[in-house]
Amino acid sequence: xxxxxxxxxxxxxxxxxLGAARFGLALIALALILLFVFWLRPNMASYNGLxxxxxxxxxxxxxxxxxxxxxxxxxxxxxVGTFVGLIDCIxxxxxxxxxxxxxxxxxxxxxxYSLIGAxxxxxxxxxxxxxLGASFVWLGVALTVLPMPGGTVxxxxxxxxxxxxxxxxxxxxxxxxxxxxxxxxxxxxxxxxVLRGIGGSLAAVERAGRSTLRxxxxxxxxxxxxxxxxxxxLAATTTTGDAxxxxxxxxxxIGAVIIGGGEFVGGIVSPIGTVFGAxxxxxxxxxxxxxxxxxxWQYSIQGAILLVILALxxxxxxxxAA
Amino acid sequence: MRKTTLIACGLAASLLGxxxxxxxxxxxxGDTSKMRIALTDxxxxxxxxxxxxxxxxxVADQAVKDGVIKEQKIITGxxxxxxxxxxxxxxxxxxxxxxxxxxxxxxxxxxxxxxxCDAGIVVVVYDSLATEPCAIKLKVDYHDYGVQETEYLxxxxxxxxxxxxxxxxxxxxxxxxxxxxxxDTLKKxxxxxxxxxxxxxxxxxxxxxxxxxxxxxxxxxxxxVGQGGDGFGAYQAFKAAGRQIPTIVMGNRQDELALWKEMxxxxxxxxxxxxxxxxxxxxxxxxxxxxxxxxxxxxVNVPLLAIHDDTLDAWxxxxxxxxxxxxxxxxxxxxALMDASAAGKSGSDxxxxxxxx
Numbered sequence: 001x002x003x004x005x006x007x008x009x010x011x012x013x014x015x016x017x018l019g020a021a022r023f024g025l026a027l028i029a030l031a032l033i034l035l036f037v038f039w040l041r042p043n044m045a046s047y048n049g050l051x052x053x054x055x056x057x058x059x060x061x062x063x064x065x066x067x068x069x070x071x072x073x074x075x076x077x078x079x080v081g082t083f084v085g086l087i088d089c090i091x092x093x094x095x096x097x098x099x100x101x102x103x104x105x106x107x108x109x110x111x112x113y114s115l116i117g118a119x120x121x122x123x124x125x126x127x128x129x130x131x132l133g134a135s136f137v138w139l140g141v142a143l144t145v146l147p148m149p150g151g152t153v154x155x156x157x158x159x160x161x162x163x164x165x166x167x168x169x170x171x172x173x174x175x176x177x178x179x180x181x182x183x184x185x186x187x188x189x190x191x192x193x194v195l196r197g198i199g200g201s202l203a204a205v206e207r208a209g210r211s212t213l214r215x216x217x218x219x220x221x222x223x224x225x226x227x228x229x230x231x232x233x234l235a236a237t238t239t240t241g242d243a244x245x246x247x248x249x250x251x252x253x254i255g256a257v258i259i260g261g262g263e264f265v266g267g268i269v270s271p272i273g274t275v276f277g278a279x280x281x282x283x284x285x286x287x288x289x290x291x292x293x294x295x296x297w298q299y300s301i302q303g304a305i306l307l308v309i310l311a312l313x314x315x316x317x318x319x320x321a322a
Numbered sequence: 323m324r325k326t327t328l329i330a331c332g333l334a335a336s337l338l339g340x341x342x343x344x345x346x347x348x349x350x351x352g353d354t355s356k357m358r359i360a361l362t363d364x365x366x367x368x369x370x371x372x373x374x375x376x377x378x379x380x381v382a383d384q385a386v387k388d389g390v391i392k393e394q395k396i397i398t399g400x401x402x403x404x405x406x407x408x409x410x411x412x413x414x415x416x417x418x419x420x421x422x423x424x425x426x427x428x429x430x431x432x433x434x435x436x437x438x439c440d441a442g443i444v445v446v447v448y449d450s451l452a453t454e455p456c457a458i459k460l461k462v463d464y465h466d467y468g469v470q471e472t473e474y475l476x477x478x479x480x481x482x483x484x485x486x487x488x489x490x491x492x493x494x495x496x497x498x499x500x501x502x503x504x505x506d507t508l509k510k511x512x513x514x515x516x517x518x519x520x521x522x523x524x525x526x527x528x529x530x531x532x533x534x535x536x537x538x539x540x541x542x543x544x545x546x547v548g549q550g551g552d553g554f555g556a557y558q559a560f561k562a563a564g565r566q567i568p569t570i571v572m573g574n575r576q577d578e579l580a581l582w583k584e585m586x587x588x589x590x591x592x593x594x595x596x597x598x599x600x601x602x603x604x605x606x607x608x609x610x611x612x613x614x615x616x617x618x619x620x621x622v623n624v625p626l627l628a629i630h631d632d633t634l635d636a637w638x639x640x641x642x643x644x645x646x647x648x649x650x651x652x653x654x655x656x657x658a659l660m661d662a663s664a665a666g667k668s669g670s671d672x673x674x675x676x677x678x679x
Contacts, residue, residue: 049415052411052414056407149427149428149430238432240429245403245427247402249404289412290412294396298397
């Protein structure tokens, strides 16, 4: 009795040290959606089924993590979707024909992102306006690189996402690796406290003698790197480029962060929850199509699923927070 | 699955001494009663898409009821190619035998379409096409759209007058093609002068605003050419400005047809042309026919729907408020179109859409 109790409490402690309270609801929702999918389509619960079902999850996961890093600073990024589209265009339009220019541009993109972070910090500009402006720049550059949808993606990149590692399908590997990395950066490294701190209390971080400028540049740089990975995964999956391909990702990424337990005030985010949130956004659509919901209802039910999760989060959170 | 059917068909045909199913005319009779056909539309619900879904549902549900196929399904999108790739993959996973696609991006779905083709699934794209070669494409000659409506105006105005062009969504292929057709034709008539161009985004409200803005700077306008969905808005703008109403080419939406009928009572003359949302049902029958063993050309040409004075009442009566005029295709009509395309016909040589009774 005692032993079991202590085991349970130890497991409980372990989970809560991951910040489980924040992403617990997202985890339950994701598990329920997956159970429904497997119940409706049992053949999904196989290596191949999961591989195809989650084919695009790395794109959503990386985009959501990019958004999460920006939201850690208390900012919102309205340009991340078009940024992913830009990377997609560079990968499809330049990498094959002009590899040097292509790689140089790909490296420059995350650097440009951290410069935007610096600009927002130094001039104290509202991030929504700056990133919205940046989104037009990304779109413009993308259309210059690849005026018409098309191009070809280097075979090596396509092969990479089509790898078949033993036991765990590639999309799951590409989902877990960034999740663990982001968790380590924000929640395990000591610098993570500074990164989360600038969203929570800028003054406190400054008083502790740490550079808030450097922290914001780091967060935007991390967001840029995640956006880069998302664009590369997208290009590898679609095998061609299209400047407008990422336009739907921006709002989905904000939704994923919030569903995963993050908040708009800054400093409060959960990398693990964000990944779960991204998977929920991806799979809720699949669930509705497997369930043969009539087209007119698909939008509203998908929205309703998200609203229910948010409502439950408010209900389950407020008492504990008090 | 499809291969087995083909082989079975071929065997049956040669046993009967009809010969192999190489370049046959008419409908293939292979058994598709265990097959499942799906539609994924990457766009959200404007009146054109809504009409396309209604047509598909009417035809495909009937086919399920008649035992022609086992199951049909529609999945709709949000103008978001990423979401549509997922939908396409889900349909492949669910084991659908054929998938019709209105593609939200000309290229983003190519990888998914290739995978589907490789898995032996029949893929048919219509309206907004994807470039992947293995997909069967329903092609509308949008250049001809521009030519036909401009020729009508030239004839109506006696080759002389001022023209206002209303374009669609900037940068889209459809807009580029229609506008090229209009301007190529205008070159033939030196006395037809284009006095202005606005972008109406195929939307009545936006068109009204844009035309209203440019009108004060224009001389008398004698004719308006558009791209469908903009005739009603253009009329409102001319009326609000107190200008004389020019000959406005309509675009088959219900509001445009209703307006035309109303003005016709006072002696107003025009005509209406657009692509048919009901081509989703052509895509359906192509999918069914390929599964049944018919050899269908990789590109099937689809006619435009032109409505004239004498057919206005019939089309208006058959078009619900908030939708666009379009026939539902029967299997035989769709097969006639496939055979005409296979014989190299296009444009006005194709079997034209039937006027509703």
